[in-house]
Amino acid sequence: MSHATEGFPLDAPMHGSLLPAAAPRESTSHVIAEALRAAIVDGTLAPGAPLRQDAIARHFSVSAIPVREALRQLESEGWARAAVHKGATVAPLSADEAREIYEIRSALESLALGLAIPNHSAATLREAAELCRAAELEADPSLYVARNAAFHMSLYAPAGRPQLEDMIELLHRRGERYLRLKFGLPSYKGESDTEHAALLDAVERRDIAAAQSLVVSHLLGTGELLHRFLTERAREEAALAHQPKPRGRRPRVTTGS
Known part of the structure; x- marks a missing residue:
């Protein structure tokens, strides 16, 4: 990525617009937001990186309005x-924010499960099982984030509570960067898959109490794991920043003969 100093990294010089010429403004802004979100998730745009409107507008060949x-x-x-x-800059990763996102999710998703389980049908349960399996087999971090969210949302959809569903989806989006960190820890990815399977089993048995207990434990555990990981990483980075820099060898001074 060669143009980081412009506030938005570009793969190569642009030739024409990346967006459909007739795309309405809302669609254009959505495409730009999704592209920026993907660049943040995959690390192309690091925490603290500037998000300059002019650079982003040039990259997508659009005016400043959809960028704003x-x-x-x-x-x-x-x-x-x-x-x-x-x-604007990319928001920093926060141990406290990660934990809080999962604390709120645990409350909302437990509520959604209790409302959804009585309304699940054979077809919705079959869809949830397929999504659970897809998440378990997924090896690509970016795709895993999407498959994980799809599985969770499939469990809550029969609740028929669109506002509750919107709130949960917003928290999923806010937690995408943090979930990617967990994916980078293979043993914990395996634990999540096992917990998903147990949760699905409880839903299939229509055991509301067990399903709610499992989803709360699953989400609170993820939040605590991410909080611990980010706290330890911040401590290590602070320690490295305070280490004295090694002094270079002083250049030899030679005199002419």
Whole structure:
């Protein structure tokens, strides 16, 4: 990525627009937001990286208006931060935020499960089982995030509570970067798959109490794991930053004969 100094990394010079010429503004801003979100998730845009409107607009060959809308959306979801006279930057990873996201998810998803389980049918259970298996087999981190969310949402869809579903989906989006960290720890990915299978089994048995207990334990455990991981990483980075830099060997001074 060669243009990081422009505030948005570009793979190569652009030739024409990346977006459909007739795309309405809302669709354009959505595409830009999704692209920025993907770049943040895969690490192309690191925490603290500037998100300059002019650079992003040039990259997508659009005006500043849909870019502003995309950045506003990312800020509302916790992906970006805006400061007066400084513009937007990629939001930093926060141990406390990660834990809180999963604490809130545990409460909302437990509620959604209790409402959904009596309404599950053979068809919805079959779909949930297929999504659970797809998440277990997924090896690509970015795709795993999407498959994980799809499995969870399939468990709650029969609740018929669209506002509750929207709130849960928003928290899933805010937690995508953090879930990717967990995926990077293979043993914990395996534990998640096992927990998903147990949760699905409880839903299939229509055991509301067991399913709610399992989803709360699963989500709170993930939140605590991420909090611990990020706290330890921040401590290590702080220790490295305070280490004295090794002094280079002083150049030899030679005199002419």
